[in-house]
Amino acid sequence: xxxxxxxxxxxxxxxxxxxxxxxxxxxxxxxxxxxxxxxxxxxxxxxxxxxxxxxxxxxxxxxxxxxxxxxxxxxxxxxxxxxxxxxxxxxxxxxxxxxxxxxxxxxxxxxxxxxxxxxxxxxxxxxxxxxxxxxxxxxxxxxxxxxxxxxxxxxxxxxxxxxxxxxxxxxxxxxxxxxxxxxxxxxxxxxxxxxxxxxxxxxxxxxxxxxxxxxxxxxxxxxxxxxxxxxxxxxxxxxx
Amino acid sequence: xxxxxxxxxxxxxxxxxxxxxxxxxxxxxxxxxxxxxxxxxxxxxxxxxxxxxxxxxxxxxxxxxxxxxxxxxxxxxxxxxxxxxxxxxxxxxxxxxxxxxxxxxxxxxxxxxxxxxxxxxxxxxxxxxxxxxxxxxxxxxxxxxxxxxxxxxxxxxxxxxxxxxxxxxxxxxxxxxxxxxxxxxxxxxxxxxxxxxxxxxxxxxxxxxxxxxxxxxxxxxxxxxxxxxxxxxxxxxxxxxxxxxxxxxxxxxxxxxxxxxxxxxxxxxxxxxxxxxxxxxxxxxxxxxxxxxxxxxxxxxxxxxxx
Numbered sequence: 001x002x003x004x005x006x007x008x009x010x011x012x013x014x015x016x017x018x019x020x021x022x023x024x025x026x027x028x029x030x031x032x033x034x035x036x037x038x039x040x041x042x043x044x045x046x047x048x049x050x051x052x053x054x055x056x057x058x059x060x061x062x063x064x065x066x067x068x069x070x071x072x073x074x075x076x077x078x079x080x081x082x083x084x085x086x087x088x089x090x091x092x093x094x095x096x097x098x099x100x101x102x103x104x105x106x107x108x109x110x111x112x113x114x115x116x117x118x119x120x121x122x123x124x125x126x127x128x129x130x131x132x133x134x135x136x137x138x139x140x141x142x143x144x145x146x147x148x149x150x151x152x153x154x155x156x157x158x159x160x161x162x163x164x165x166x167x168x169x170x171x172x173x174x175x176x177x178x179x180x181x182x183x184x185x186x187x188x189x190x191x192x193x194x195x196x197x198x199x200x201x202x203x204x205x206x207x208x209x210x211x212x213x214x215x216x217x218x219x220x221x222x223x224x225x226x227x228x229x230x231x232x233x234x235x236x237x238x239x240x
Numbered sequence: 241x242x243x244x245x246x247x248x249x250x251x252x253x254x255x256x257x258x259x260x261x262x263x264x265x266x267x268x269x270x271x272x273x274x275x276x277x278x279x280x281x282x283x284x285x286x287x288x289x290x291x292x293x294x295x296x297x298x299x300x301x302x303x304x305x306x307x308x309x310x311x312x313x314x315x316x317x318x319x320x321x322x323x324x325x326x327x328x329x330x331x332x333x334x335x336x337x338x339x340x341x342x343x344x345x346x347x348x349x350x351x352x353x354x355x356x357x358x359x360x361x362x363x364x365x366x367x368x369x370x371x372x373x374x375x376x377x378x379x380x381x382x383x384x385x386x387x388x389x390x391x392x393x394x395x396x397x398x399x400x401x402x403x404x405x406x407x408x409x410x411x412x413x414x415x416x417x418x419x420x421x422x423x424x425x426x427x428x429x430x431x432x433x434x435x436x437x438x439x440x441x442x443x444x445x446x447x448x449x450x451x452x453x454x455x456x457x458x459x460x461x462x463x464x465x466x467x468x469x470x471x472x473x474x475x476x477x478x479x480x481x482x483x484x485x486x487x488x489x490x491x492x493x494x495x496x497x498x499x500x501x502x503x504x505x506x507x508x509x510x511x512x513x514x515x516x517x518x519x520x521x522x523x524x525x526x527x528x529x530x531x532x533x534x535x536x537x538x539x540x541x542x543x544x545x546x547x
Contacts (some may be wrong), residue, residue: 060450061283062452063457065394066393066396067449068447068450071442078438079435100443106394118243118244122362171314174271175359177355178322190313210519224454
């Protein structure tokens with residue numbers, strides 16, 4: 001845990017150094033928003049990757065995260081004909097809900113990376129990784145707050161819109177000027193149709209399949225996760 | 241859905257993935273820091289030789305189609321959203337609530353066009369890299385860059401299983417179709433509902449696959465030793481080091497450009513004049529050189545690295 005804090009502190013220090021350096025040497029900082037946004041996204045994704053690296057995970061759980069990412073990327077295919085609808089988001093929500101923040105983030109981030117190997121990488125990849133990762137990570141809070149059913153559907157709808165706004169960010173920061181609230185609003189209005197379809201799709205998936213998917217994932221979670229308790233082992237050996 | 245990458249024996253495909261990765265990061269960085277429309281257009285044209293040498297013209301065009309659509313949006317949004325220009329082309333007569341009267345200015349139009357050059361240049365470079373790096377080699381290069389192992393490994397498994405899972409989707413779709421199940425009936429909600437019958441069986445199937453692959457990993461003692469053996473190793477030759485060095489120098493040059501504020505251009509309130517003098521020409525030439533370098537020197541791979 002201590003090491004994680006050191007890494008986070010180091011990364012933040014690097015970021016601060018970058019900003020101070022730029023403030024001193026670059027005359028107009030507002031022109032280079034894009035770079036900072038990109039650097040911060042990369043840092044966030046990287047920190048979560050490190051967390052995944054350090055966690056105690058069996059090979060079964062690693063392979064589960066991998067296959068779920070592949071599965072959620074593949075699930076885009078049957079729905080490609082319906083614009084805006086992406087089952088990935090609902091699958092990532094269910095994964096985060098059952099397996100916790102790190103697995104949720106990983107499935108989200110890997111889904112973006114893997115599906116773009118097929119569909120084409122671009123500057124949007126890192127934003128997709130961040131957005132879907134955040135969907136998975138935040139979904140892990142829901143079981144703690146005992147939210148399910150309708151709450152889960154509302155969560156899906158909210159993320160349908162939030163995802164679209166995060167994806168608007170890269171486009172807005174690099175290609176639109178000035179960076180004011182009104183231009184961002186303009187962008188949001190432009191994409192609202194797609195975001196609504198995305199949100200609606202999430203709601204439909206969560207209503208139709210949400211509970212069942214969570215049940216299946218829970219079952220596999222119990223199958224996969226084995227804990228060896230030293231206490232139980234010793235009590236057994238004394239019995240023998 | 242297939243891999244965007246196709247194995248072709250061209251010198252561009254044979255270039256070391258690390259070189260291409262650094263190169264594309266360089267182009268992205270360049271496109272962010274440069275706002276001069278002429279330099280952006282030059283960067284785009286300098287990526288074209290890669291497409292021709294790499295024989296990926298058709299696939300590259302399909303990537304650019306998306307860009308045209310996005311470029312159109314960039315121009316339209318900038319025209320309406322930016323009110324900073326001084327040369328007014330048209331004032332929309334009726335007043336819009338909250339926003340007020342909108343004017344379309346020449347500067348906003350040029351800014352939109354400049355930004356669409358920025359987008360086209362970035363996407364062209366990314367398309368080249370996506371189309372010419374083997375996904376397996378890409379993941380190995382990530383490992384060489386000391387990226388976390390588990391993460392890269394997870395991505396590798398997911399990538400490798402995609403075709404397998406896609407086969408599952410095809411089989412299930414076909415089996416339902418033979419029972420006269422129509423996926424396209426009804427409106428929006430009905431269509432989602434009809435297609436979603438595929439998801440749960442596919443999920444259970446893939447989770448079973450996860451168990452199989454985990455057992456395969458365990459039988460090979462995954463995670464027991466930090467020293468790992470790799471099935472296929474990418475060899476890095478002297479020529480590769482030369483290319484990697486070239487791409488790194490590109491990054492250094494861009495950093496200098498950022499430091500001395502070269503390549504930035506003011507569109508508002510009125511367009512900056514562009515003086516094509518010796519210093520401007522030399523910056524443009526060096527930029528073109530670095531963007532083009534991997535393509536220009538790529539025949540070296542054929543001469544020095546014989547398989």
